[in-house]
Amino acid sequence: MTHPLIRLRGMAKHYGEGATRVDALRAVDMDIHAGSVVGLLGPSGSGKSTLLNLIGAITDPSGGHMILDGETVYDGRWLRRDLRRLRLEKIGFIFQFHNLMPFLSARENVEVVLDLAGWPAAKRRERAQSLLDYLQVGDKAQAKPAQLSGGQAQRIAIARALANNPRIILADEPTAALDSERAAIVMDLLRKVAADQGAAVVVVTHDDKIMNRLDVIHRLREGVLQSPEERT
Numbered sequence: 468m469t470h471p472l473i474r475l476r477g478m479a480k481h482y483g484e485g486a487t488r489v490d491a492l493r494a495v496d497m498d499i500h501a502g503s504v505v506g507l508l509g510p511s512g513s514g515k516s517t518l519l520n521l522i523g524a525i526t527d528p529s530g531g532h533m534i535l536d537g538e539t540v541y542d543g544r545w546l547r548r549d550l551r552r553l554r555l556e557k558i559g560f561i562f563q564f565h566n567l568m569p570f571l572s573a574r575e576n577v578e579v580v581l582d583l584a585g586w587p588a589a590k591r592r593e594r595a596q597s598l599l600d601y602l603q604v605g606d607k608a609q610a611k612p613a614q615l616s617g618g619q620a621q622r623i624a625i626a627r628a629l630a631n632n633p634r635i636i637l638a639d640e641p642t643a644a645l646d647s648e649r650a651a652i653v654m655d656l657l658r659k660v661a662a663d664q665g666a667a668v669v670v671v672t673h674d675d676k677i678m679n680r681l682d683v684i685h686r687l688r689e690g691v692l693q694s695p696e697e698r699t
């Protein structure tokens with residue numbers, strides 16, 4: 468068995484203290500392997516976004532141990548001082564609404580990430596175009612977000628998430644704004660990314676339309692992780 472790309476042990480998060488304390492996550496253990504598309508499900512307030520944001524080094528944990536892509540990144544404290552760089556190196560994010568910058572073209576939206584990572588202009592352009600081609604929106608490279616359909620815009624957002632070649636892709640309700648057909652296309656693309664690049668894709672979702680496209684389902688209830696359900 469290969470090492471998991473994401474390993475969480477005893478990950479906890481509480482907000483506030485004393486009477487106002489909310490335990491959003493309680494001692495979560497989880498292993499997520501390369502090539503898998505994993506769903507995080509649970510009622511509103513059960514801790515799904517908190518867990519995604521802990522894995523994405525956006526939220527500070529209250530305790531636990533986390534290994535991402537072979538590197539222990541948190542062990543009661545962040546072991547990297549530069550979390551922005553950690554995210555750039557290891558993680559791609561996809562949100563419910565594409566969050567593309569309206570004044571940039573589709574390709575420039577992808578290039579932004581590469582610019583942050585220090586890529587030279589010609590290489591940025593080439594990489595961004597090849598990602599758009601891979602996601603079958605290459606002909607939209609010059610379009611502004613307002614000229615794209617919801618499904619096309621989400622594919623540009625996926626290209627942006629893949630730009631720095633992360634092996635961990637975190638998606639918060641990526642299909643909630645899409646109809647069934649486009650939701651299926653987006654999920655199939657994420658499955659392809661997981662398979663082609665040996666990435667782990669973690670999807671927070673309420674969306675019944677995409678359940679049959681998840682390899683494993685993890686359910687949270689009041690911050691406690693239930694046993695995973697393997698899908699066949």
Ligand SMILES: Nc1ncnc2c1ncn2[C@@H]1O[C@H](COP(=O)(O)OP(=O)(O)OP(=O)(O)O)[C@@H](O)[C@H]1O
Binds near residue numbers: 483509510514516518
């Ligand atoms: N910044 C915060 N400050 C205080 N409490 C918070 C904060 N963020 C989340 N919480 C609380 O933590 C718990 C888990 O919230 P979280 O957003 O992770 O749930 P969720 O499962 O993603 O919910 P939803 O499906 O509604 O998005 C909730 O009780 C929420 O009120």
